[in-house]
Amino acid sequence: MNAEIITIGDEILIGQIVDSNSAWIGNQLNLLNIPVVQITSISDLAEKITETLVQAASRAELVIVTGGLGPTKDDVTKETISAFFGKPLVRNQSVLTHVEGIFARVASGREMPEVNMRQADVIEGCEVLFNDVGTAPGMWIEREGKIFVFMPGVPFEMKYLMTNRILPKLGQLDTHLLIKHRHLITIGLGESFLAAKIEDIENSLPPTIKLAYLPKLGLVRLRLTQYGNSDDKIDVFHEKLIERLDNHVVSTKDVTIEEAIVEHFAEDNIKLATAESCTGGRISSAITAVSGASAMFDCGIVAYQNTIKQQILGVKEETLKKFGAVSEQTVIEMAEGVKKLANADYSIATSGIAGPGGGTPEKPIGTVWVAISGRVETQTRLFQFHNDRLINIERTVANAFAMLWNMYIKERGN
Amino acid sequence: MNAEIITIGDEILIGQIVDSNSAWIGNQLNLLNIPVVQITSISDLAEKITETLVQAASRAELVIVTGGLGPTKDDVTKETISAFFGKPLVRNQSVLTHVEGIFARVASGREMPEVNMRQADVIEGCEVLFNDVGTAPGMWIEREGKIFVFMPGVPFEMKYLMTNRILPKLGQLDTHLLIKHRHLITIGLGESFLAAKIEDIENSLPPTIKLAYLPKLGLVRLRLTQYGNSDDKIDVFHEKLIERLDNHVVSTKDVTIEEAIVEHFAEDNIKLATAESCTGGRISSAITAVSGASAMFDCGIVAYQNTIKQQILGVKEETLKKFGAVSEQTVIEMAEGVKKLANADYSIATSGIAGPGGGTPEKPIGTVWVAISGRVETQTRLFQFHNDRLINIERTVANAFAMLWNMYIKERGN
CATH class of the missing domain: 3.40.980.10 (MoaB/Mog-like domain)
Structure with a gap:
């Protein structure tokens, strides 16, 4: 049918x-x-x-x-x-x-x-x-x-x-056609590098199994689809892909990265906190949209103004004066501040100029700093996005989750 | 074309x-x-x-x-x-x-x-x-x-x-067909009451002008569309609708309610703050997704756990013990707490059981309290939604914005 x-x-x-x-x-x-x-x-x-x-x-x-x-x-x-x-x-x-x-x-x-x-x-x-x-x-x-x-x-x-x-x-009703899907969410490899890495597996797929690539903001989703009532080779190929892609695999189910984060953090009894400026609560709302988030998330601060960054997160006045709200020093203090405030294990902080207003020659629209603070260290990254406010927010969120995931995998390995 | x-x-x-x-x-x-x-x-x-x-x-x-x-x-x-x-x-x-x-x-x-x-x-x-x-x-x-x-x-x-x-x-390119749209965002009237209220205007529309109703979560959007290069009657009918619907009109442009809130609050120099539990940052992220939000929004707190509600928002331990986190008393203290913390004029607070876990016989899944604190008073409402976590969050956000809008219009009138 x-x-x-x-x-x-x-x-x-x-x-x-x-x-x-x-x-x-x-x-x-x-x-x-x-x-x-x-x-x-x-x-x-x-x-x-x-x-x-x-x-x-x-x-x-x-x-x-x-x-x-x-x-x-x-x-x-x-x-x-x-x-x-x-x-x-x-x-x-x-x-x-x-x-x-x-x-x-x-x-x-x-x-x-x-x-x-x-x-x-x-x-x-x-x-x-x-x-x-x-x-x-x-x-x-x-x-x-x-x-x-x-x-x-x-x-x-x-x-x-x-x-x-x-x-x-x-x-x-009787459904005569059997379709099976298997999923694989990967991080850290572009679509074409990924394709090259698994080329031999893809070439060995029987005609009844299709492989699709779905790249989006730093992740690539792979989907195997088997048509027809034939034998169950799809799981064999799924396993081969998982083995080959190893530590690039975020999940073997069709989940979002925030779902993977909530699942793993809750399992490992790890708490996350967020301190958001330019993303305005988009990160905490993505996390708390996932069922079970309350097991790993207690506290998010949306600090849209400097006074809130100082008063609640403990960012130093001197830091804001010397480097500005959109700076590496400020996001580090935001991340470490909220981690302490919430007694969390990991934290995410964002500060940037989402646009369309607020840009300067030194810090044009789309300039975003993200900090991830973990159990061992605090890492930062500077992004230079473009002019669209919503896309800038979306890309900041996606990159923050990718950074958090990578630090979690690294620290888990230690 | x-x-x-x-x-x-x-x-x-x-x-x-x-x-x-x-x-x-x-x-x-x-x-x-x-x-x-x-x-x-x-x-x-x-x-x-x-x-x-x-x-x-x-x-x-x-x-x-x-x-x-x-x-x-x-x-x-x-x-x-x-x-x-x-x-x-x-x-x-x-x-x-x-x-x-x-x-x-x-x-x-x-x-x-x-x-x-x-x-x-x-x-x-x-x-x-x-x-x-x-x-x-x-x-x-x-x-x-x-x-x-x-x-x-x-x-x-x-x-x-x-x-x-x-x-x-x-x-x-030459485009031969001229289409014009006019919009009207209304609040406080269901689709059929609205239709009855404007029936004579709708019946008097010429065949070149169509009226469409788009109801969504407490708002009804009306869209007038004029086809063809005829005279410009569409503005006449738009004005008639605006006049008839009077204080039910949120905007005469095709905007979201959060865009209307940001525009009016910024114009009137009013500050908003948020204290979110079950909505997890969804309200602050909707507000800050709008360009210009920084003129009217400084601070949002996502207080997912009781300790954060006490520590940052100043909710009393006694209140949480006696009435629980999902209660009228708690959302009132959250709303008033964040308003004071952020030195804001208005605030929104939410607390509820979004699901799928956490329900009890007294407070089943879908129980949500919302408080709006304004310049004159603090209002609360209890909602009983259903079992879907994302829909519960979405409906809470929509209702909170509607409550905020109604209080703003009322206090502005005073």
């Missing part, structure tokens, strides 16, 4: 929102061994929706559609698919009761607008996917051996319907 | 990465009045790439393609488009020199692998879009009145090529 995903909404095409739904759905379908062969984003136009449904159904057995189910005039999906399937919309009583119940709770006595009644309209004969966490229900419709699923585009409603309604139903 | 975007890479279809490139490109093209009519994500398969290029070119005059230009075996885009255009790949000397230069800098004496030479191969007769920030060049190819642009998928390389090579070229 192949799947296609269609996301409907002008806001995606004009870039007002990023379509994160498709990635999540793709990931979930993959776990059920249902490969997604195409993702298509289109506007809220009836003829475009119809054309895209026809094409998707010509290529895939499962078509998953999100968006356009809201109560307002700009949402045309339901009328369009009613015509597409040649079935009228009918009002579903249990959905209507549910919608009225939600209104009674939040509306404090106001009367329910007429448009909301329409949220209870579904395609005649469909299986209604009841939406406990929102007002728009999902719909499951089968026709000529193809399955069509329609869901609202609000991410947590979509996730709720997928998890509780759609994935269980799909899991019960 | 219509555009389509094609993103190539298995990692998108299996959900390993979210395709943020398309949204960014869509947004940039919109600013040039070039509407994107479809975004298509496909895998690294030659026949799929060819099929998608043919279809896109049948609908749009501009086809923008990202991904698949890396030096490794899994990237097949260049060979595929060489066949599609019926033109061979030729090695470009200035790109080769550039690639060799990058290697010489980072490779510390190692020899450049053969595969990297191939990065300098381009389609014969194309316009090479020189990539100063990476090794893979972009390509601009015109055929039968259609423009095809190929770029690497690495976001900052793509952005660099768009900004410095492609958008300037597109800006010089």
Whole structure:
């Protein structure tokens, strides 16, 4: 069984929102061994929706559609698919009761607008996917051996319907194609050096196993994918890659570097603290987004101004005066200060000029100092990034995690 | 001129990465009045790439393609488009020199692998879009009145090529279709109440103007879009909406709530401080991601453990013992503590059980307290979210910003 995903909404095409739904759905379908062969984003136009449904159904057995189910005039999906399937919309009583119940709770006595009644309209004969966490229900419709699923585009409603309604139903179907993935997250080797280092292993892969490289900000993710119900050679090749790449391997699972850091630090009973200036809390929020972070993280300080750097982190006034806030001396004192304050084993400190303002000829926008303080030493690095504030923050965070990881591996080895 | 975007890479279809490139490109093209009519994500398969290029070119005059230009075996885009255009790949000397230069800098004496030479191969007769920030060049190819642009998928390389090579070229072309957008960010009214409140204005819109609703976590964004070179009624309707929605309007531009907060606080010379437990720095990082945040933000404390709440924020030991870290009393002391510490005018404090661990029968996972302390008072709210850690963090942040905004508007009115 192949799947296609269609996301409907002008806001995606004009870039007002990023379509994160498709990635999540793709990931979930993959776990059920249902490969997604195409993702298509289109506007809220009836003829475009119809054309895209026809094409998707010509290529895939499962078509998953999100968006356009809201109560307002700009949402045309339901009328369009009613015509597409040649079935009228009918009002579903249990959905209507549910919608009225939600209104009674939040509306404090106001009367329910007429448009909301329409949220209870579904395609005649469909299986209604009841939406406990929102007002728009999902719909499951089968026709000529193809399955069509329609869901609202609000991410947590979509996730709720997928998890509780759609994935269980799909899991019960026969899936004939078996896909297996194995992952390897590496650090310290560029994509082409990595490729050269494992060239013989890559060349020996059978045609049923594909190797993909995904480089991003200092890490390269490798993904082995095995198609078909053949023998399980994928684990043999995964092991070969792990052995060959040795201490460049951050993880053998598909995790982020912060997930690897949280897992290893928690296991080894190591505490991390952060003192952030230019990254403004981005490092601590990445760490604490990981489940289990509380086992290895107690304290982060966002010291955006000099007074806070002095007062809380104990950076010396003299240091700030002599070298400035964006300097090697300051990040060292920030890192060592927060490590002491939080009674931690490792710490990260950042200070830089993220932009677009604040640059000088000596310290142009994009100048960033990072310090990592560990059990044995404090290391620093100077980065010279470019003009984009968000990219500068993102690259600082990625480099800080890479520096922390390298020091951790080195000190663990000692 | 219509555009389509094609993103190539298995990692998108299996959900390993979210395709943020398309949204960014869509947004940039919109600013040039070039509407994107479809975004298509496909895998690294030659026949799929060819099929998608043919279809896109049948609908749009501009086809923008990202991904698949890396030096490794899994990237097949260049060979595929060489066949599609019926033109061979030729090695470009200035790109080769550039690639060799990058290697010489980072490779510390190692020899450049053969595969990297191939990065300098381009389609014969194309316009090479020189990539100063990476090794893979972009390509601009015109055929039968259609423009095809190929770029690497690495976001900052793509952005660099768009900004410095492609958008300037597109800006010089005649664009016949004029699209105008006007935005309105509202707070405090659900989508359907909002629709009822402005129903008469919406019904009076001419067919050339569309109104879209985009609800997200407590805010509803309204977008007016005017198509075609007609008269400028869009501003009249924008004004009508602004007047009607009055104090529900957060901004009349397409901004995030944190951008509105930074802008207004900086203008009014108001300082904000944050004391975060369950949000772990997500609030301070959202604020400091906005340019100009340093004018209104000095200090954020991530107090993940009780000792830090006591030691730095001055939360009383007695309070933590009697009520626990996740309690109204604790968030009040956190908010007032950090406000005093940072000498700020407003502060936000959060404490909750984000999950998946840490729940109890009295305080289940998803229990979150938020406090906002202003010039006049400190307000609190208790939230009961669900089981997903990241969604709990995201909803806490969105609600905290909404609470802060409401207090700011109220106190500003006084």
